[in-house]
Amino acid sequence: MTIQLNEHFAALSKNYLFSEIARRVRKYQQSHPDANIIKMGIGDITRPLPECVVSAMKKAADELGNADTFRGYPPEYGYDFLREAISIHYSEIGVKIPIDDIFVSDGAKSDCGNFVDVMGDNDIYLPDPVYPVYRDSNIMSGHRITLLPSGRENDFLPMPNAKTGTGVYYLCSPGNPTGAAYSAEQLAEWVSFALESGSLILFDAAYEAFITDNNCPRSIYLIPGARACAVEICSFSKTAGFTGTRCGYTVVPAQISANGVCLRDLWARRQATKFNGVSYPVQRAAQAAYSPQGMAACYENIAYYRKNAAMLASVLDEKGIYYTGGKNSPYLWLQCPGGMASWDFFDYLLEKANLVGTPGEGFGKCGEGFFRLTSFSTHELTEQAVRRLREVL
């Protein structure tokens, strides 16, 4: 063929981070068929969906099997019943979001990756370490990326500084991979910076439901002025156990515009063109998750994962290992012991403890020497993992 392919893909690492980990684990399992491997790499949940969520999904599926209640294409931006439930969820945490600003999708990963479609020629600023979707989707689009280094010196919470100019800033709080959460004061600094410099913040709030610290906002819209400079992306995956069910949403406030063009109009146009909505049963399930009964069940599951996080944190405390996360987040981000490189530590844990985590280097240069564990496993497996960690750390 003589067609041109997207040359920017050449700048990506060969495999997506979590695909690479899965590949290495499969390879290890093949050569060690008896190894009882505990997976704490990708942040995939283990608790089943709440009962009211499953009933709503089944009822909706039944409606689709009946000529009187059958529905075809869903509305492109989500059914109003779900957009209203999301708006109510926001009001419960003290934020008023009109439903026209809410766009339902099949998950935060898609929205984070797709947002590049509505961006022009901008400087893109990403935290380092970073959720690879922000980085890889911008590399694929050939955008100019500047990394905002983070580390122990700023507890993995980069802030605007003299070198940060006008551009698009991706922030994630509580952060993936570091689990570190911005305080209200820090987010207020980000919002003033964005307003003063004419920048846009893409705020990933996928882990907001894990926040316990009252001074860490669950939405950037709790910060005055954020509606003029921030888009917020959120998800049912970790809050309600929808990693396999797939549902998320993005808030694009109507007042954000650049050169007279309204960003929300562009995102609406993009979604109407490239996305055909989330299935009716899944949207009914998501609506049930945000009902009072659904949220109570979701918080029980979150409390379950928090207990796992506390178990993992206790072994790190015991061993005097530096870490962030675990308190406002399902992730624990720890410093590899003995100055080990993160992929070496990955191999070490896999071989010595049959334990899988995520090497920090996969999230960026500043992640080298660090390692991520998730608390999304079962209590039983987390207890086993803690015993193994105690032996090998």
Ligand code: MLT
């Ligand atoms: C992670 O492990 O970082 C997440 O599960 C990935 C995702 O949500 O796409």
